[in-house]
């Protein structure tokens with residue numbers, strides 16, 4: 244593991260963009276990147292953004308006012324000849340300076356307060372937009388590495404960059420207003436001095452940008468390293484991995500790996516700090532020299548009567564704040580550019596995903612699907628996962644009739660889960676068609692079929708919700724009465740377990756939260772079944788729903804399924820349990836993605852083909868699946 248590299252994420256392709264970005268390139272791209280931030284502001288926090296901009300203009304006006312107030316003050320001071328008795332005449336001008344300074348601080352504080360109102364709103368907006376897309380995107384996109392990578396990038400960096408970009412865009416506009424006001428005020432008394440102010444700030448700005456650039460490039464270089472550390476440290480503190488780590492005494496080995504990685508990361512960070520310190524030093528020396536030149540120019544201007552002493556002193560006050568703002572602007576541009584790239588990436592991902600989802604919906608006409616269905620038929624269905632070469636299903640013809648339990652059996656990888664997912668409306672077939680009676684489902688959105696189906700997936704989710712909600716989310720649109728929830732729990736034989744929890748059905752099923760509880764593997768499986776029973780859909784697609792159940796519960800669940808079938812529901816049951824399969828009305832055998840046998844247990848046993856061989860193998864096994872339950 245130590246030597247293995249994780250896949251380098253695609254977003255590292257931005258490295259070169261950022262590393263090689265000159266100021267001119269940034270200046271060219273910035274309007275486009277900040278445009279994205281404005282789009283977010285428009286739809287979330289327009290009022291606060293306008294308040295910030297208004298306050299920033301006010302702050303610019305205060306800089307000019309400061310110059311005037313400081314000049315008045317220094318003029319009065321010079322006029323007083325620094326005689327103590329005359330100083331009283333200086334007091335009003337000093338009060339003026341104090342008032343402008345106070346107002347300036349107040350406006351600064353208000354600006355920060357308004358800016359801080361924006362970030363959380365924007366982040367929430369971006370996050371909800373992303374999650375809205377990830378939960379609605381067609382499932383096949385999750386099988387496309389390129390899309391998945393873009394999604395991780397948008398989630399990991401895009402969402403958190405959104406508030407940063409908005410904040411930095413506002414910070415930049417504020418800094419530019421201050422710089423313009425300061426340089427304008429200085430230019431009013433001496434244009435040459437204004438040019439000098441700008442030039443003398445360059446070394447500091449250069450050092451700030453280079454330092455940020457260094458940190459960024461180093462962070463990118465160590466991304467893979469840090470991801471490996473996260474993966475490992477997550478496992479070292481993970482509840483599920485904890486028993487295995489202890490039982491197999493993996494502690495020292497795993498800690499050794501983490502130490503190796505963190506040492507490399509630390510070395511890189513120390514090197515960056517060293518180079519940053521050097522750059523800061525060079526910048527400060529050059530900046531100090533430039534400042535000396537500036538002061539010298541001021542002295543010369545005063546000496547040659549090109550500038551009054553009062554104006555020169557006032558200019559000094561304003562120059563300080565102008566230079567500070569210029570340095571801030573340089574840093575802000577850097578951060579804005581970097582995060583702007585992530586945000587642009589986020590928007591690109593969102594619009595591509597929206598287009599893909601729209602294409603999927605557009606292909607389909609909104610023809611209403613009859614509620615009930617006598618036969619769901621698959622006709623010549625083939626399917627290949629995105630990015631795979633070999634098809635997982637080949638030319639499958641199959642009918643699922645109302646009131647029938649069909650067991651789907653076959654070796655590992657024969658295509659059972661894939662077929663179940665197609666029947667559940669999660670994928671469209673690559674070729675062939677699905678018919679809901681005489682409605683071709685290819686003409687409908689996939690969601691039309693999902694509405695009529697319930698799926699218990701092989702790796703069903705253990706929702707960190709209360710026991711009650713774990714069942715009720717089976718159909719969120721229905722009002723979850725106690726009666727309905729408990730009935731579903733009883734059908735899945737999980738009611739006694741849930742009732743005996745500390746807070747009964749209100750117990751949170753996650754040990755990651757205080758007072759939370761956990762269930763055994765089989766109990767979680769019963770809960771997943773309860774959710775399916777609660778959903779009460781026309782067609783139940785169950786992918787190995789009893790793999791973790793004890794034989795008595797398995798038998799009970801099968802009786803429930805039979806009762807559902809008697810009420811006109813259809814059941815597609817993916818199973819490795821020959822006992823369950825034998826009890827189904829019909830058995831379908833898949834092999835290498837092809838349907839090779841189909842019929843009731845007795846007929847298939849008589850045929851002596853693949854199914855009979857599987858039953859024979861199970862009979863010879865010690866997994867307890869030798870006994871074949873009574874057939875319907």
Ligand SMILES: Nc1ncnc2c1ncn2[C@@H]1O[C@H](COP(=O)(O)OP(=O)(O)OP(=O)(O)O)[C@@H](O)[C@H]1O
Pocket residue numbers: 386628629631635653654655656657658659660661662701
């Ligand atoms: N998301 C995926 N992307 C690419 N190939 C996949 C994907 N899921 C499954 N496959 C491939 O499709 C084939 C059928 O897989 P499927 O999961 O349908 O088999 P299965 O019969 O349910 O197996 P098992 O009994 O082990 O659950 C396998 O070759 C598998 O490698």
